[in-house]
Amino acid sequence: MPIxxxxxxxxxxxxxxxxxxLAAPSRSLAxxxxxxxxxxxxxxxxxxxxxxxxxxxxxxxxxxVQPMLExxxxxxxxxxxxxxxxxxxxxxxxxxxxxxxxxxEEAGIVGSRDVDRIRANNRMRGIIRSALGxxxxxxxxxxxxxxxxxxxxxxxDEGALDALEQALAAEADDAVRAAMEKxxxxxxxxxEDAVLRLEAVEALSSFTDPDIRSMLAALLVQDQDGTFxxxxxxxxxxxxxxxxxxxxxxxxxxxxxxIYQGISLGSVLLLAAIGLAITFGVMGVINMAHGEMVxxxxxxxFVVQQLFRDYMPGLFDFSLFVAIPAAFLVxxxxxxxxxxxxxxxxxxxxxxxxxxxxxxxLILQQLVRTVFGPTNREVGAPSWxxxxxxxxxxxxxxxxxLYIILFCLIVFAGLIMVLRRTPLGLQMRAVTQNRQxxxxxxxxxxxxxxxxxxxxxxxxxxxxxxxxQIDNVSPNLGQSYIIDSFLVVVFGGVGNLWGTLAGAxxxxxxxxxxxxxxxxxxxxxxxxxxxxxxxxxRPRGLFALxxxxxxx
Amino acid sequence: xxxxxxxxxxxxAAALAGSVALGSAAATAQEGDPIRVGxxxxxxxxxxxxxxxxxxxxxxxIEEQNEAGGLLGRPLEAVVVDPASDWPLFAEKARELIEQxxxxxxxxxxxxxxxxxxLPVFEELNGLLFYPVQYEGExxxxxxxxxxxxxxxxxxxxxxxxxxxxxxxxxxxxxLGTDYVYPRTTNRILRAFLNANGVSDDDIMExxxxxxxxxWQTIVxxxxxxxxxxxxTAVVSTINGDANVPFYKELANQGISAEDIPVVAFSVGxxxxxxxxxxPLVGHLAAWNYFMSVDTPENEAFIAGxxxxxxxxxxxxxxxxxxxxxxxxxxxxxVEQAGSTEVDAVRQAMYGQTVPNLTGGVAVMNTNHHLSKxxxxxxxxxxxxxxVVWETDDVVVGDAxxxxxxxxxxxxxxxxxxxxCGNCETPRFQ
Numbered sequence: 005m006p007i008x009x010x011x012x013x014x015x016x017x018x019x020x021x022x023x024x025x026l027a028a029p030s031r032s033l034a035x036x037x038x039x040x041x042x043x044x045x046x047x048x049x050x051x052x053x054x055x056x057x058x059x060x061x062x063x064x065x066x067x068x069v070q071p072m073l074e075x076x077x078x079x080x081x082x083x084x085x086x087x088x089x090x091x092x093x094x095x096x097x098x099x100x101x102x103x104x105x106x107x108x109e110e111a112g113i114v115g116s117r118d119v120d121r122i123r124a125n126n127r128m129r130g131i132i133r134s135a136l137g138x139x140x141x142x143x144x145x146x147x148x149x150x151x152x153x154x155x156x157x158x159x160x161d162e163g164a165l166d167a168l169e170q171a172l173a174a175e176a177d178d179a180v181r182a183a184m185e186k187x188x189x190x191x192x193x194x195x196e197d198a199v200l201r202l203e204a205v206e207a208l209s210s211f212t213d214p215d216i217r218s219m220l221a222a223l224l225v226q227d228q229d230g231t232f233x234x235x236x237x238x239x240x241x242x243x244x245x246x247x248x249x250x251x252x253x254x255x256x257x258x259x260x261x262x263i264y265q266g267i268s269l270g271s272v273l274l275l276a277a278i279g280l281a282i283t284f285g286v287m288g289v290i291n292m293a294h295g296e297m298v299x300x301x302x303x304x305x306f307v308v309q310q311l312f313r314d315y316m317p318g319l320f321d322f323s324l325f326v327a328i329p330a331a332f333l334v335x336x337x338x339x340x341x342x343x344x345x346x347x348x349x350x351x352x353x354x355x356x357x358x359x360x361x362x363x364x365x366l367i368l369q370q371l372v373r374t375v376f377g378p379t380n381r382e383v384g385a386p387s388w389x390x391x392x393x394x395x396x397x398x399x400x401x402x403x404x405x406l407y408i409i410l411f412c413l414i415v416f417a418g419l420i421m422v423l424r425r426t427p428l429g430l431q432m433r434a435v436t437q438n439r440q441x442x443x444x445x446x447x448x449x450x451x452x453x454x455x456x457x458x459x460x461x462x463x464x465x466x467x468x469x470x471x472x473q474i475d476n477v478s479p480n481l482g483q484s485y486i487i488d489s490f491l492v493v494v495f496g497g498v499g500n501l502w503g504t505l506a507g508a509x510x511x512x513x514x515x516x517x518x519x520x521x522x523x524x525x526x527x528x529x530x531x532x533x534x535x536x537x538x539x540x541x542r543p544r545g546l547f548a549l550x551x552x553x554x555x556x
Numbered sequence: 557x558x559x560x561x562x563x564x565x566x567x568x569a570a571a572l573a574g575s576v577a578l579g580s581a582a583a584t585a586q587e588g589d590p591i592r593v594g595x596x597x598x599x600x601x602x603x604x605x606x607x608x609x610x611x612x613x614x615x616x617x618i619e620e621q622n623e624a625g626g627l628l629g630r631p632l633e634a635v636v637v638d639p640a641s642d643w644p645l646f647a648e649k650a651r652e653l654i655e656q657x658x659x660x661x662x663x664x665x666x667x668x669x670x671x672x673x674x675l676p677v678f679e680e681l682n683g684l685l686f687y688p689v690q691y692e693g694e695x696x697x698x699x700x701x702x703x704x705x706x707x708x709x710x711x712x713x714x715x716x717x718x719x720x721x722x723x724x725x726x727x728x729x730x731x732l733g734t735d736y737v738y739p740r741t742t743n744r745i746l747r748a749f750l751n752a753n754g755v756s757d758d759d760i761m762e763x764x765x766x767x768x769x770x771x772w773q774t775i776v777x778x779x780x781x782x783x784x785x786x787x788x789t790a791v792v793s794t795i796n797g798d799a800n801v802p803f804y805k806e807l808a809n810q811g812i813s814a815e816d817i818p819v820v821a822f823s824v825g826x827x828x829x830x831x832x833x834x835x836p837l838v839g840h841l842a843a844w845n846y847f848m849s850v851d852t853p854e855n856e857a858f859i860a861g862x863x864x865x866x867x868x869x870x871x872x873x874x875x876x877x878x879x880x881x882x883x884x885x886x887x888x889x890x891v892e893q894a895g896s897t898e899v900d901a902v903r904q905a906m907y908g909q910t911v912p913n914l915t916g917g918v919a920v921m922n923t924n925h926h927l928s929k930x931x932x933x934x935x936x937x938x939x940x941x942x943x944v945v946w947e948t949d950d951v952v953v954g955d956a957x958x959x960x961x962x963x964x965x966x967x968x969x970x971x972x973x974x975x976x977c978g979n980c981e982t983p984r985f986q
Contacts, residue, residue: 051722125945214784265773378604402809524765
């Protein structure tokens, strides 16, 4: 008996094999023709036809589809004009090397005028990406899987459910698992079964994500006759509850986000103002060319990066570490020259100083415009400053801003150290507190004046390095910061570095808390009005200096 | 002020030497008094970033015309002044050009406020101004030819594209702009257009920022929040010049790509992208009447001529440059047709003048002083160029008064008989 069964099995298996072999070529031939037609539609069809072709191509599960669609999304898919060949193009020294998408073989090298690039706009790329999303759920790279899960989540595509569940069963990475579960719940939200929907709502309620809020809110929408989009009452109740919880958490996160943005704005203000706190706050020179020192720092960064690009492209990520001291030296030297050349003749004549330094700022701007040209210069961001930390609640902390906050605090601490712990700092404080007495004690006040001004300008130059990362490097860079800088110094209290620190951060946070409610324009006006009122009440700012220096 | 004085004197001397050289070279080539062409673009101050290039392109066009034998047998001579991005100075310099320099035509201005400031001068002295920049419309002066795009040649087609299936089918809209006349007027037109297309005010977010706004964290976060309502969202940006860079950087850093929320800009072109880290901008859109990347023989010749003239193959061309190219050639044709440079004669000859666009097709000057031009939409590429993803089938007639603002839709601009008016409800001569 057992032998017979085996024999029957073997027979059946053999039959199936023969049938399979016989069927395979004919099926694949028909399929192949269909495939080629889909590819041709992809190249020449209109938008709707192309979209349909993408869906049909993904459904074939053919291994050639993924590289082809990826090439299309990257604008590397071409149509050869003479024979309608669809091919992936690779840049070559002699032109464009074509690789036939159907055969995978090389199809010669052509010039750019012999082929048409197959247009893929944003929308088309989005469709391709969500089509590929299901295909890349099992990708060995966790980052790709995460992206795929996010794509599926956003598309809420029911067709992806099976692939998603398979991928979920095999997934080891926690973050990717969470994203996949979120995507699965989002799909199940559209399921026929109320129990599954309830389960989905409960699964989604633990995430804090604005997208989920809108998905849940969509369930509670009433149409004209008062029926809800979600028919089951239990699911509705769960959705309402989940929505409230998410709203609360989101509101909390939003406020946290605004405060972070305020601190970030404050750090930029502080960086721009800190040099002025020395030249204006400590020395009492109204330096309208302060913004131009910032600009010089930014242009120094540009020059340093240019040298790195030409001579050491591999070390580009370190260019900022060279640019910081270089900017300090360039702007500092410019500061010393300005003090010795112009300002020292004008001590005690604030109006003339104001006019002279304003004229100087125009000259410096036009000088830079003549040397570097009027257009923006490109300052690149090193790789470690790009990107952001994403929190779950849709608040993103960008790295460049984080580093600038850090940099600003380091510069501030460094400056405090210089003023408190070095002989130069001691002399500076002595000269500003009582010039005559300092002179009598043998301090060369002229030299100290020049160095103090140079220090303030040098710090402005370092601020320029940081600002080049978030703003345009153009001759007008300095102008946009000069008013804010004066505002910070006056508000914080002239002559007091800690006042500048407090002033910068409180202005930054106030600005950012007001902005969502009042708008950027009105928000800024409100802050200005508040400062005017405040200065009326306390003319010496937040932290007024006390003692003899004030009366002098 | 000694130093400053010396620098200005040096600059004046150099300019004098330059114009003498230009004049003498031209004089040997042709007979007769030169025809003087005024160029009123800022060469210093904030707007120098955009306007310097336009001065250069005018010098190139004039040089080419002189090489081709001048105009009416007379050489052309450029008179360059620098209004220094200072709006009242624009009016002074315009008066100086017309009254003292006695120029026959002026090519110039960039910002709307500079145009508004010179407008009374040109009307009072009956001068002729060619204005090459896209603007908010709602104007038609007898003395100005507008060779840039009106809102219906840039903003409206861009929004229509984003509304279409192909453009992403956007249903929620963020109108983002710098707080001055161009964005405010454009957004007013766009809001009326969107309302007419069934978009409710709840689905439109309109936000303005001060000039040179560099801290976009809050606004970008708000846009993201606004976009997370489950409907496709698009941003229409009328952000001015320099503020664009930090805006796009913030978008990219917060992980918003053009596929999630496309941003279409009306003030970002090749020249603005040159010297930028374009990585954060890739895939975002711009709407113009010209892109450097358009592959036509005319454009290729224009770019080659520009590179030759400026001596730098890395320099780009952009939409306002094409506007000057079209405007200048139309003026040349009109002068030849009129047989004179006299303003009234040239104006009459301008109507119906045609010049081939650099992007294909033919531009026509209409009697409302605006051009018929094609509209193109491009996505930004890594190299700072644009990939054209959509274009109009035919040229679009520039509309001086928007059909979407109730009080403007009844107005007509037509400078030929029987209208002879820039903003009338009925013809002046019936």
